[in-house]
Amino acid sequence: MRNSDIIQNILQEAQNSNYLINPGSNKMYGDLKKMYWWPVKAKNQVPSRLLQPIMILEWKWERVKMDFISRLPLSPRKKDAI
Template sequence: MKLGEKVRQVVQGVQGDFTLNTEDILFFRGRLCVACDEELQYAILRNAHSSPYAMHPGIYQKVKAEHHYPSRLLQPLKIPEWKWERITMDFVSSFSLTSTKKDDIWVIMDHLMNRSHFLAFRTSYNLQKLPELYIAEIM
């Protein structure tokens, strides 16, 4: 059905999901209706992605598949046999001070058990204190 026919139906009150704004522009559920004209649709997309006001100007061209190196076959991850054999760590910082004056969290995840431990510590801890904390809390 052509857009002109939809406009006529909206004016007659037949189409509930379609509306006209104050400038008689047709919308479907709050979204602008554009004619099935490939050149017009491409021009709108190009303008939206290239304008200085766009959220990510020109970025959409850089992430297309043809701009990436071909990937290799996926390699399976080694499955650990013992708890805490394979871990990952991350630090989350800048929290409010707790009653024990700790403001950072050390996240340690065990891949075999798929469990995480969250250890609170102070930003002022030196590197020698972290292994002691690991042994005391994890081991």
């Protein structure tokens, strides 16, 4: 039996068991995580790169950025942007 078959059996048993009350997927995941461990596929992960230094500003107002949000529901003062 391959590892992926074993993992599928464990997950199906946990989900379909008559003895298990499933209050939510997070709870079931937490319970399974305490009892079982298997490696996670790394094929879809982005390869890590060298860290980039953060630019340290010399003056606190040297660079300021602002975000604008518009098309919001109208406020009591008839405004639709932040």
